[in-house]
Amino acid sequence: MATTLHLRSESKALEHRSALTPTTTKALLDAGYKVNVERSPERIFEDSEFEEVGATLVPEGSWKDAPTDNIIVGLKELPEDKFALKHTHVQFAHCYKQQGGWQDVLSRFPQGGGTLLDLEFLTDDVGRRVAAFxxxxxxxxxxxxxxxxxxxxxxxxxxxxxxxxxxxxxxxxxxxxxxxxxxxxxxxxxxxxxxxxxxxxxxxxxxxxxxxxxxxxxxxxxxxxxxxxxxxxxxxxxxxxxxxxxxxxxxxxxxxxxxxxxxxxxxxxxxxxxxxxxxxxxxxxxxxxxxxxxxxxxxxxxxxxxxxxxxxxxxxxxxxxLPREASEAFSQALLPSLLELKDRKTSRVWQQAEGLFSEKVGTLPETLRGAWQSAADTVKSVTGTA
Ligand SMILES: NC(=O)c1ccc[n+]([C@@H]2O[C@H](COP(=O)([O-])OP(=O)(O)OC[C@H]3O[C@@H](n4cnc5c(N)ncnc54)[C@H](O)[C@@H]3O)[C@@H](O)[C@H]2O)c1
The missing domain is CATH 3.40.50.720 (NAD(P)-binding Rossmann-like Domain)
Incomplete structure (x- = not known):
């Protein structure tokens, strides 16, 4: 079954940039991905530009109810909220360097069984950032x-x-x-x-x-x-x-x-x-x-x-x-990694991102680790590892 990517409409005021552009969306569709794009009033690219390359337009904010196996792609932080996150999210979350409120942001992922693959920390074979602005x-x-x-x-x-x-x-x-x-x-x-x-x-x-x-x-x-x-x-x-x-x-x-x-x-x-x-x-x-x-x-x-x-x-x-050019350059640089999302369990760049997520979740107080902690406890009791 095709891997589905769901492009969020950014919620931060005046954020016109986008993690996917019509060009990179087309490349993903050509490679067999399904791409759902939320309609967005702020995005520098018209909704119709995505539709023209074959993406499916979906309502703004519909990521919350998307099937759990959809990968939610965005650029900036999610709107502030408390509900637990069940999806895999590819985005900048600004919660790995103990920034103000980091525990509230990060804990939502393990609590819902979701995963954060943070764009800021995707690096190539020699440790250079894969995509930056x-x-x-x-x-x-x-x-x-x-x-x-x-x-x-x-x-x-x-x-x-x-x-x-x-x-x-x-x-x-x-x-x-x-x-x-x-x-x-x-x-x-x-x-x-x-x-x-x-x-x-x-x-x-x-x-x-x-x-x-x-x-x-x-x-x-x-x-x-x-x-x-x-x-x-x-x-x-x-x-x-x-x-x-x-x-x-x-x-x-x-x-x-x-x-x-x-x-x-x-x-x-x-x-x-x-x-x-x-x-x-x-x-x-x-x-x-x-x-x-x-x-x-x-x-x-x-x-x-x-x-x-x-x-x-x-x-x-x-x-x-310069939202148009900045988005295009960023998304093009990210594209080779995005194309590996369907094989992310064996892809170096995504495995590294997932490893970092686990490491950071491990620094949360145990009470905030939710489902992630229960899974870690189960592994411990089955394997006997401490
Ligand atoms: N203001 C913004 O909107 C914005 C946006 C993106 C990045 N940034 C920031 O800009 C900075 C640079 O980002 P980048 O992606 O260009 O980094 P980069 O690693 O690509 O380039 C940094 C350059 O600085 C040089 N450098 C480091 N220390 C130096 C020193 N003491 N003297 C002279 N040169 C030195 C390095 O050799 C390198 O060439 C980062 O702090 C980043 O967070 C700001």
Missing amino acids: GYHAGYAGAALAIEAWSHQLTHPGEKLPGVSSYANQDLLLKDVRSALESGSKKADRHPRVLVIGALGRCGRGAVDLCTQAGVPDENILKWDLPETKKGGPFSEIVESDIFVNCIYLSDPIPPFLNEESLSSEKRKLSVVCDVSCDTTNPHNPVPIYTENSTFDKPTLPVKGYDDPPLSVISIDHLPSL
């Missing part, structure tokens, strides 16, 4: 940074107005190109942009945006580990106009900039886009802000800097600015 985060972050720089020049003293998702990347690029042209005309030069983490997913996106928007290559400084080895703070950052931080912070490092480096007379820096957004991490190497900005208010002023002003963009959901 980094490229479009960097692309969108650099776009907003250039717009903010230009806005400072063309509308002194005014904040960058709110932004919302673009129907496609070309429309964003058109806006950024026109902003860059006005800003560069006013400044009588192009901005110098320094990207740190330039070899990673976010960093490559940021560099590509700068290039495509028209920043000359000699004005785009691409730094990665070798350039920051000597340890910050770095004068090159404050002497650039725009700094886009895209590193993956794994260990504590000295700050990339601080009050002292920012007080330099040579400071040109007026926009920082912290794509990495390690806002609450005590080792955040961009320690000049304490809260995240949003699409509504993309920039936050850094107090005490007026000439030039200094603004920070610290949006933690940047890929949502």
